[in-house]
Amino acid sequence: MLESLSIGIVFILYGLVLFLLPPKSSKSFYAYKTTSSLKNERNFKAANAYVSLLLMVFGVILLLIARLTGHFLTTGIATFIVFILDLYSG
Numbered sequence: 001m002l003e004s005l006s007i008g009i010v011f012i013l014y015g016l017v018l019f020l021l022p023p024k025s026s027k028s029f030y031a032y033k034t035t036s037s038l039k040n041e042r043n044f045k046a047a048n049a050y051v052s053l054l055l056m057v058f059g060v061i062l063l064l065i066a067r068l069t070g071h072f073l074t075t076g077i078a079t080f081i082v083f084i085l086d087l088y089s090g
Contacts, residue, residue: 008066011059018052058082 014030022045023031026038037047062082 008059008062008064011055011062013059015052015055015059018048018055022048022052 017030018032025031026033026044031044032048032051034047037044
């Protein structure tokens with residue numbers, strides 16, 4: 001069960017890093033970089049703030065799924081679904 005919780009924990013930790021220590025420039029290795037976010041500084045900051053919140057929310061959702069089911073496979077499928085939904089939400 002511990003491995004099924006790790007995906008959600010990683011999402012939450014990465015979201016916290018982006019939220020508490022936002023990247024100063026687009027050259028930061030942990031920044032969220034897309035074509036539209038790199039167009040200007042305002043877009044870059046907004047995109048990184050938005051992604052940090054999404055990561056934390058989806059991390060909590062994944063933790064709940066892992067806790068309720070206790071199966072890594074279910075959590076892996078949920079991660080894939082969250083990834084696909086995130087692609088279409090942007």
